[in-house]
Amino acid sequence: MTAMTDDSIPVTPRAIHDEMVAFGIMTALLVIVPWTGIYPFFVMQALCFALLACAFNLLIGYGGLLSFGHAMFLGTAGYCSGHALKVWGLSPELGILVGTAAAAGLAVITGLVAIRRQGIYFAMITLALSQLLYFIYLQAPFTHGEDGIQGIPQGYLFGILNLANPTILYYVVLAGFLFGFLVIFRTINSPFGEVLKAIRENEPRAISLGYKTDQYKLLAYILSGTLAGLAGALKVFVAQNASLTDVEVAMSGQIVLMTLVGGLGTVFGPVLGAFVIVAMQQYLSGLGQWVTVIQGVVFVVCVLTFRRGVIGEIAHYFRRSL
Amino acid sequence: MQALYAQLLVGLINGSFYALLSLGLAVIFGMLNIINFAHGALYMMGAFVAYFLLNVMGIGYWPALIIAPIAVGIFGMILERTMLQWLAGLDHLYGLLLTFGLALIIQGVFQNYFGSSGLPYAIPDYPKIGEFHGLQGGMNLGFMFLPIYRGWVVIFSLIVCLGTWYLIERTRLGAYLRAATENPALVRAFGINVPRMITLTYGLGVGLAALAGVLSAPINQVRPLMGENVIIVVFAVVVIGGMGSIMGSIVTGFALGVIEGLTKYFYPEASNTVVFVLMVLVLLVKPTGLTGRAA
Numbered sequence: 001m002t003a004m005t006d007d008s009i010p011v012t013p014r015a016i017h018d019e020m021v022a023f024g025i026m027t028a029l030l031v032i033v034p035w036t037g038i039y040p041f042f043v044m045q046a047l048c049f050a051l052l053a054c055a056f057n058l059l060i061g062y063g064g065l066l067s068f069g070h071a072m073f074l075g076t077a078g079y080c081s082g083h084a085l086k087v088w089g090l091s092p093e094l095g096i097l098v099g100t101a102a103a104a105g106l107a108v109i110t111g112l113v114a115i116r117r118q119g120i121y122f123a124m125i126t127l128a129l130s131q132l133l134y135f136i137y138l139q140a141p142f143t144h145g146e147d148g149i150q151g152i153p154q155g156y157l158f159g160i161l162n163l164a165n166p167t168i169l170y171y172v173v174l175a176g177f178l179f180g181f182l183v184i185f186r187t188i189n190s191p192f193g194e195v196l197k198a199i200r201e202n203e204p205r206a207i208s209l210g211y212k213t214d215q216y217k218l219l220a221y222i223l224s225g226t227l228a229g230l231a232g233a234l235k236v237f238v239a240q241n242a243s244l245t246d247v248e249v250a251m252s253g254q255i256v257l258m259t260l261v262g263g264l265g266t267v268f269g270p271v272l273g274a275f276v277i278v279a280m281q282q283y284l285s286g287l288g289q290w291v292t293v294i295q296g297v298v299f300v301v302c303v304l305t306f307r308r309g310v311i312g313e314i315a316h317y318f319r320r321s322l
Numbered sequence: 323m324q325a326l327y328a329q330l331l332v333g334l335i336n337g338s339f340y341a342l343l344s345l346g347l348a349v350i351f352g353m354l355n356i357i358n359f360a361h362g363a364l365y366m367m368g369a370f371v372a373y374f375l376l377n378v379m380g381i382g383y384w385p386a387l388i389i390a391p392i393a394v395g396i397f398g399m400i401l402e403r404t405m406l407q408w409l410a411g412l413d414h415l416y417g418l419l420l421t422f423g424l425a426l427i428i429q430g431v432f433q434n435y436f437g438s439s440g441l442p443y444a445i446p447d448y449p450k451i452g453e454f455h456g457l458q459g460g461m462n463l464g465f466m467f468l469p470i471y472r473g474w475v476v477i478f479s480l481i482v483c484l485g486t487w488y489l490i491e492r493t494r495l496g497a498y499l500r501a502a503t504e505n506p507a508l509v510r511a512f513g514i515n516v517p518r519m520i521t522l523t524y525g526l527g528v529g530l531a532a533l534a535g536v537l538s539a540p541i542n543q544v545r546p547l548m549g550e551n552v553i554i555v556v557f558a559v560v561v562i563g564g565m566g567s568i569m570g571s572i573v574t575g576f577a578l579g580v581i582e583g584l585t586k587y588f589y590p591e592a593s594n595t596v597v598f599v600l601m602v603l604v605l606l607v608k609p610t611g612l613t614g615r616a617a
Contacts, residue, residue: 066415116609120357120414128558132598292430299423
């Protein structure tokens with residue numbers, strides 16, 4: 001491992017107070033969304049991606065592991081939840097559980113393979129693994145190939161909450177997002193999170209201090225994959241379908257882009273980044289393929305001139321951690 | 323048996339492309355410490371340059387075989403001078419992200435103008451020597467029918483790969499290159515212009531990708547996304563072979579192409595995934611890759 005320099009992925013010192021204030025503001029803003037007239041479908045979609053990007057950020061921002069295949073958790077959870085809801089007729093809470101558990105299982109298996117290499121190889125391995133999954137889903141009968149699983153029923157959560165109602169669905173998705181966000185928040189502020197950062201900055205030293213670094217990395221990877229799976233399971237209720245686009249490399253790239261725009265290694269950056277990118281797709285959807293080009297330009301500009309991301313720049317300017 | 327030989331040949335051809343591409347990736351990684359995600363897009367550009375040369379300027383296959391790699395190589399060197407060089411000293415991951423963005427831009431632009439369908443590119447029908455019309459047609463080897471163009475791709479790729487190996491491992495220029503990979507500061511102190519070498523190295527790696535693109539144009543058609551999936555397979559090849567050794571990249575590339583071809587014959591359902599499954603197996607048994615040292 002190379003030594004940390006100013007040019008590495010930025011990590012600001014943490015101050016729990018600022019983060020609590022920011023968390024309060026974010027939660028308040030999200031809670032009032034249904035009364036603002038903002039299209040709820042857009043916010044729900046963005047929340048799913050925000051959770052996904054936060055889970056991804058847990059690995060890269062705190063563990064130093066760039067996963068270029070996080071779409072595999074999104075897609076796996078989507079397919080499994082969708083199948084459980086539509087074909088098995090399970091209730092929504094069980095459907096979410098099935099999808100999340102499937103992603104967790106996938107994370108255990110792929111994690112055991114991927115953490116055997118670090119840095120750039122880790123990125124290539126996760127990318128290849130997600131491509132392997134893509135081809136499996138392309139051929140597996142239960143995913144319906146190119147068509148995907150369509151018309152997934154939303155049902156009644158716990159038998160009482162009608163998820164076909166956009167407002168109720170919104171608060172359910174928001175609750176899921178906040179749950180995942182707090183799990184990540186708690187993790188990075190725990191002793192476990194501190195060890196992760198130590199591994200990120202100097203793995204040989206962490207090993208010499210007696211930490212079994214592979215176990216820490218694997219655990220972080222499984223946690224990240226599981227929460228990404230939760231995001232995928234929630235997204236099934238919003239989109240009511242599960243398709244191959246959720247497993248594609250392009251999707252993994254978008255997750256990276258969201259986190260990069262918001263700020264790698266910041267707590268709130270991935271959330272903001274997800275909203276920015278989802279909004280960009282929404283407003284630019286008339287441009288067709290040019291959206292891809294614009295995303296590429298954003299990638300290039302971010303890497304060349306804007307490596308801290310939006311939240312990272314703000315935090316740097318005010319010398320706070322966010 | 324005919325079908326088996328045919329799939330073996332397809333495997334060898336894909337192996338040629340994997341070898342040329344992973345060779346370029348390895349050379350670039352050695353000097354720039356960047357995994358070039360744009361490699362697939364530049365491979366596609368090679369094929370498109372050949373297509374433009376033929377359909378716009380009337381320049382045929384043989385000159386394109388030289389012009390396209392040079393043109394795309396120059397394009398790559400411009401990318402290196404204007405963008406990639408600013409990443410020196412940063413975390414390796416930024417190089418991956420930047421080149422991923424470049425790949426999105428290049429592929430997106432081509433897709434806008436050419437859609438997703440393939441453009442045909444004919445096998446050259448010149449020079450005419452005796453009964454041979456350029457590389458068209460085929461010959462009967464007794465046990466199988468060999469399309470001449472396909473045989474040409476395998477042999478020519480092998481020659482280029484070995485030539486690159488020779489250049490890097492056996493010449494004075496290659497010695498400078500290897501020295502600069504080990505310790506750029508010291509090599510600079512000896513008065514060698516390392517930044518220029520880095521630029522040329524990127525041009526060389528990119529040129530190899532473009533060459534693979536020209537070679538594949540008559541076989542796979544010219545498509546904006548032709549490099550999108552290939553590059554991921556090549557990443558798996560690189561993980562399997564390790565990037566430490568030039569010869570390792572070449573051998574792994576050809577070997578995996580052949581294995582993929584054999585899978586197409588014996589168990590076609592797995593032909594898309596076999597390389598990735600092999601990658602998993604190699605990682606479980608020998609995490610550093612077959613020829614690689616610890617990264």
